[in-house]
Amino acid sequence: MIQRFLPLIVTMAVLVVGFLLCAAQFPNFASLRVVGNLLTDNAFVGIAAAGMTFVILSGGIDLSVGAVIGFTTVLLAVLIEQAGIHPMVAFALALIVGAGFGAAMGAVIHWFQMPPFIVTLAGMFIARGVSFVLTTDSLPINHPLYSDLNEVAWRFSGGGRLSLPAMLLLGVFALSMLLAHWTRFGANIYALGGNRHSAELMGVPVARTTVGVYALSGLLAGLAGIVFSLYTGAGYSLAATGVELDTITAVVIGGTQLTGGYGLVLGTFGGVLIQGLIQTYITFDGTMSSWWTKIAIGVLLFVFILLQKGLLAVWSDRDGDPAEA
Amino acid sequence: MSLSLSGSTRNLPQYGALVAVLLANWLLFPDFFSIRLQDGRLFGSLVDVMNRGAPVALLAIGMTMVIATRGVDLSVGAIMAISGAIAATMTQAGWGLSAVLAASLASGLLCGLWNGVLVAVLRIQPIIATLILMVAGRGIAQLVTEGQIVTFVSPDLAAIGSGSFLTVPMPVVLTVAMLGLTALLVRMTALGLMIESVGVNRLSSAYAGVNTPVILIAVYVWCGLCAAVAGLIVTADIRGADANNAGLWLELDAILAVVVGGTSLLGGRFGLLMSVVGAAILQAMNTGILLSGFKPEFNLIVKAAVLLVVLLAQSPALTTLLPRPRGAQPIKPHPVAPKRTTP
Numbered sequence: 001m002i003q004r005f006l007p008l009i010v011t012m013a014v015l016v017v018g019f020l021l022c023a024a025q026f027p028n029f030a031s032l033r034v035v036g037n038l039l040t041d042n043a044f045v046g047i048a049a050a051g052m053t054f055v056i057l058s059g060g061i062d063l064s065v066g067a068v069i070g071f072t073t074v075l076l077a078v079l080i081e082q083a084g085i086h087p088m089v090a091f092a093l094a095l096i097v098g099a100g101f102g103a104a105m106g107a108v109i110h111w112f113q114m115p116p117f118i119v120t121l122a123g124m125f126i127a128r129g130v131s132f133v134l135t136t137d138s139l140p141i142n143h144p145l146y147s148d149l150n151e152v153a154w155r156f157s158g159g160g161r162l163s164l165p166a167m168l169l170l171g172v173f174a175l176s177m178l179l180a181h182w183t184r185f186g187a188n189i190y191a192l193g194g195n196r197h198s199a200e201l202m203g204v205p206v207a208r209t210t211v212g213v214y215a216l217s218g219l220l221a222g223l224a225g226i227v228f229s230l231y232t233g234a235g236y237s238l239a240a241t242g243v244e245l246d247t248i249t250a251v252v253i254g255g256t257q258l259t260g261g262y263g264l265v266l267g268t269f270g271g272v273l274i275q276g277l278i279q280t281y282i283t284f285d286g287t288m289s290s291w292w293t294k295i296a297i298g299v300l301l302f303v304f305i306l307l308q309k310g311l312l313a314v315w316s317d318r319d320g321d322p323a324e325a
Numbered sequence: 326m327s328l329s330l331s332g333s334t335r336n337l338p339q340y341g342a343l344v345a346v347l348l349a350n351w352l353l354f355p356d357f358f359s360i361r362l363q364d365g366r367l368f369g370s371l372v373d374v375m376n377r378g379a380p381v382a383l384l385a386i387g388m389t390m391v392i393a394t395r396g397v398d399l400s401v402g403a404i405m406a407i408s409g410a411i412a413a414t415m416t417q418a419g420w421g422l423s424a425v426l427a428a429s430l431a432s433g434l435l436c437g438l439w440n441g442v443l444v445a446v447l448r449i450q451p452i453i454a455t456l457i458l459m460v461a462g463r464g465i466a467q468l469v470t471e472g473q474i475v476t477f478v479s480p481d482l483a484a485i486g487s488g489s490f491l492t493v494p495m496p497v498v499l500t501v502a503m504l505g506l507t508a509l510l511v512r513m514t515a516l517g518l519m520i521e522s523v524g525v526n527r528l529s530s531a532y533a534g535v536n537t538p539v540i541l542i543a544v545y546v547w548c549g550l551c552a553a554v555a556g557l558i559v560t561a562d563i564r565g566a567d568a569n570n571a572g573l574w575l576e577l578d579a580i581l582a583v584v585v586g587g588t589s590l591l592g593g594r595f596g597l598l599m600s601v602v603g604a605a606i607l608q609a610m611n612t613g614i615l616l617s618g619f620k621p622e623f624n625l626i627v628k629a630a631v632l633l634v635v636l637l638a639q640s641p642a643l644t645t646l647l648p649r650p651r652g653a654q655p656i657k658p659h660p661v662a663p664k665r666t667t668p
Binding site for chain 2: 061108112114115117118119121122123124125126128129130132133136245248249252258259289290291292293294295297298299301302305306309
């Protein structure tokens with residue numbers, strides 16, 4: 001049991017220690033306002049990272065999430081501002097398009113037996129390309145519903161607020177944990193990621209699970225796009241470039257094995273917050289340059305991968321099973 | 326091997342595609358093939374295609390061998406940024422050309438060594454091992470340039486980007502030289518065979534006596550070197566280093582060029598020349614889209630379409646579905662996962 005939870009414990013310990021260090025240096029850090037903003041600012045990355053967790057647990061990878069987020073913001077801007085469609089309808093359409101796009105990639109991966117890496121790379125090109133064709137400008141969204149939605153928040157005493165994106169983030173992670181750990185679909189994903197061949201022999205519906213995993217990732221990337229569009233109030237085809245890497249990093253820091261099969265959704269939540277914490281620290285500090293964020297995240301990524309390797313080596317010695325050929 | 330006779334017919338689709346794209350460009354733009362000599366340097370659309378395609382072609386040379394070992398190197402764009410940043414910063418600080426080139430290329434070798442050790446010794450999955458440098462590399466490049474866009478005035482260094490050698494633009498000369506050197510190293514020795522064997526089955530290669538860690542490290546080091554040369558060219562061309570944007574997303578273009586060139590992502594047989602042809606096809610398409618008056622925004626969609634067509638053509642599932650030409654035996658699909666062997 002400890003095997004399963006040790007990476008999560010380490011991730012959460014890093015998060016808590018990091019937060020305490022920040023709070024020790026900046027007395028204003030330990031406030032609900034900072035925590036609320038941490039959740040709001042990282043909501044779109046977190047929602048996409050939840051989807052990425054499922055993909056990686058199934059033994060795949062999805063490089064298209066950043067492009068799908070960018071595409072969704074452009075699609076929303078075009079639908080709402082140029083076609084005059086009500087935002088709620090546009091949101092629903094964006095989610096359907098995101099899920100459909102993911103499902104299509106999953107289908108290609110499964111039935112043509114192509115590496116997920118390259119299929120989702122093509123998906124990334126398509127999603128960015130279509131958003132470029134729709135518009136290369138940044139389109140503002142001025143619908144009154146947007147300002148109303150941005151006002152929706154749970155206000156704490158002392159000035160902190162839990163905004164709608166932050167609530168969505170928490171909701172997505174709650175549902176994702178349910179889906180991963182208490183449903184047949186979740187169990188199938190773990191089985192598929194652990195060993196595809198055994199999963200097939202065990203009767204796991206491999207086709208349905210693969211398509212479902214990528215559809216889920218696309219759906220959550222679409223939702224992340226909606227959140228991003230609420231957050232920036234605009235649609236821009238270059239929005240969220242590189243977010244796929246942020247989400248993969250969050251998943252790894254969260255303790256999920258990149259070979260699939262091992263990992264917890266809650267860990268990814270910790271991974272997202274650790275990345276956000278580093279950024280917030282650098283903002284608080286004021287004198288450090290933003291490139292330190294990248295270096296710090298790179299170092300953290302390295303340390304966590306080494307930790308995983310070490311743990312895996314210890315377990316596989318015990319089980320007498322070679323970790324990899 | 327790709328130099329053999331049977332290899333030349335296997336590569337017909339790539340040559341065909343290149344010729345088709347060039348002819349399409351010629352139809353759109355009748356002056357496409359005209360080349361003129363001016364100030365001791367060749368000019369023309371065709372020269373331009375080769376010149377602009379040089380950085381991706383260089384990356385593709387290194388990437389081909391990494392992919393042949395069943396790996397991938399996502400950090401080449403970041404390595405380009407680092408080597409460019411070092412070159413520009415040192416030139417601005419007054420260092421001579423040879424010191425600048427040595428330091429810049431050494432940074433590429435060092436980055437490659439880091440990737441190689443992670444993959445070969447620590448046995449981290451290549452995508453993830455190189456992701457670390459991809460994330461941190463741009464930060465390192467910005468550390469070197471101190472977050473600024475460093476510009477320099479040095480005709481010596483600028484000549485690497487915009488100069489010419491015997492009327493041929495310098496980037497093209499460097500690419501051809503790297504291609505020749507690499508081909509010499511891997512095809513005139515057993516190195517190429519070992520790289521392919523590691524890609525087909527790392528465990529069996531190790532049992533057969535191939536020093537797999539050394540081969541893997543060498544491959545990533547060479548890929549880093551190619552990326553450093555590409556970074557030098559880009560920096561010399563714009564006479565400055567932009568740590569944020571130099572080589573941004575070029576790793577994806579390089580992978581695409583390798584795939585278009587026919588090297589399988591599942592490792593094994595590789596074709597260096599074909600990857601350079603792949604890079605040329607991509608660049609020619611890019612130029613064609615610009616010449617034809619389409620919006621450059623279509624470029625990404627066209628790239629995605631090409632990628633999907635090539636992948637579908639290579640797909641093991643599709644090969645078994647389609648009838649084989651002229652009664653050839655159907656080949657068995659490539660196993661998706663390596664079978665676990667008990668030693």
